[in-house]
Amino acid sequence: MPKPYPEEFREDVVRVARNRGPGVTVEQVAADFGVRAMTLWKWMRRADIDDGTKPGSTSEDNAELREARRRIKLLEQENEVLRRAAAYLSQAHLPKRIYPLVKELATGGIPVTVTCRVLKLARQPYYRWLERPVTDAEFEQATRANALFDAHREDPEFGYRFLADEARSAGSGMADRTAWRICRDNNWWSVFGKKRGRIKKAGPPVHDDLVRRDFTAMGPNRLWLTDITEHATSEGTLYLCAIKDVFSKRIVGYSIDTRMKSRLAVAALNNAVARRGHVDGCILHSDRGSQFRSRKFVRALDRHRIVGSIGRVGAAGDNAAMESFFSLLQKNVLDRRSWATREELRIAIVTWIERTYHRRRRQASLGRLTPVEFETVMTTPALQAA
Structure with a gap:
């Protein structure tokens, strides 16, 4: 039985389908996101029930x-x-x-x-x-x-x-x-006894650096990279946490929120595991941000049997492969125009990731193939199902 799609991914697909341009069909949107058209119609029907436009028992x-x-x-x-x-x-x-x-x-x-x-x-x-x-x-x-x-x-x-x-x-x-x-x-101490420094320094690493700037992998789900980026809108800042598979350069999971809390990183990790499946022993490399050193995130890694890896303080090159993706996102989406609402920017981000980056943007390092095409060619049928 296939694993269910993450809730956040379903909501993003429904947003794009509802805001599709003239001449764009629901079937085309479903193909862009790699889902069946019937599945997308069911998601839209469920969203209509939740919004109150159609009768039925809501998800709430x-x-x-x-x-x-x-x-x-x-x-x-x-x-x-x-x-x-x-x-x-x-x-x-x-x-x-x-x-x-x-x-x-x-x-x-x-x-x-x-x-x-x-x-x-x-x-x-x-x-x-x-x-x-x-x-x-x-x-x-x-x-x-x-x-x-x-x-x-x-x-x-x-x-x-x-x-x-x-x-x-x-x-x-x-x-x-x-x-x-x-x-x-x-560790039971009085709340008044804690010493507070004036300058907040980066905390100690919870994992060793297992990557050491070697951004190569022999197969899917062997090495993942993650980081968080942000962009301002007229309503406020929107944060994106994305997880990238080094093997195919594909974004295997992401989460978008209005707060940069540990739950943002945990949600992105859970979405990636839900979409990929077989991830035991995979290495997830990040910088030394507090979200990736939090107890919630470390427990999530242990729960999914994923090995954590953390780079050094102030060394952007330790996560350069992930920074390059965010640079593309910055040039192609974030800086193209000013964004009035968070909803508008969210739709633009997920559309560019799923439609353009995954299925239309060919990369020289992948033999002029897109990430989806590269995984289809280079993996076995069993791994394709993941």
């Missing part, structure tokens, strides 16, 4: 229904946790250790996250207990950590001495030095 209604069902299931799980915990703790002959109950509920299908949130437990001590038998010292350590965590969550302004006082008043005795060590290991 369906999403609300799914969210309501998810919330009901979560409430049922939370009620089951409270019921089982009350029955477990009421048995006087059992030791008052809650972690076995968390494990038992997890076996029954209730996630550990839900159980720990309802019982106000930290998950880290539970997973340590699950890996090896818990000694009395380790259990005491977890109890102290829970007491400090509860105090820190209620009053983030407190330093470790105040947290120790709160923990002792809650019945978990410990020395100030012990409280400092636990807070240090878990």
Whole structure:
């Protein structure tokens, strides 16, 4: 079964189809974007329903229904946790250790996250207990950590001495030095204790530079490059995060947003994986921007089994192949005219990428073929399906 197209890609295709020029058919737009005409007609019908121009159940209604069902299931799980915990703790002959109950509920299908949130437990001590038998010292350590965590969550302004006082008043005795060590290991500090420098420097790299300016690949999905560009409109700035396959120079995924947050890079990565499929072991190279060093982006790389790579600070040549694409985009689209709205610029960007750059612009490094033609010629049928 083929993978579904990313939501952002479908919206962009519908925008282009709705704003097509005179004489341009829906079938031609579908061919430009590499989708079936019937599929595009379905997307446009769904967009009309969502806009209220046609009757039917909108995507928002369906999403609300799914969210309501998810919330009901979560409430049922939370009620089951409270019921089982009350029955477990009421048995006087059992030791008052809650972690076995968390494990038992997890076996029954209730996630550990839900159980720990309802019982106000930290998950880290539970997973340590699950890996090896818990000694009395380790259990005491977890109890102290829970007491400090509860105090820190209620009053983030407190330093470790105040947290120790709160923990002792809650019945978990410990020395100030012990409280400092636990807070240090878990990075629980007062919000007033952080030192702020005047000049914000680039953060440390989360990955090594695995590319070292060697922008070559022996096949698709071996080496990807990514970066973020921006352009001003009368409504405000529009940001584009694009991912380029070095093998065919094709833009395998992109995302466009009004904010340059980590979600922009994560959305572009998810769109690329959804369109390409087999990406295990692929290297994704970027600069040292905060979006590509964020925890959300690193977790997304791990989830898709993609290897991260980061260049040096202030070295534009470390990502020159991606910069060359943005230079083409700048000359062919962004600087051609002034843009009144973000919507207008967005349509122009996706149209140029999917119609012109992918399917009409021949490149000398590809043997005077377009990126789509090059992939068709140089890859096997199995890889073409990706």
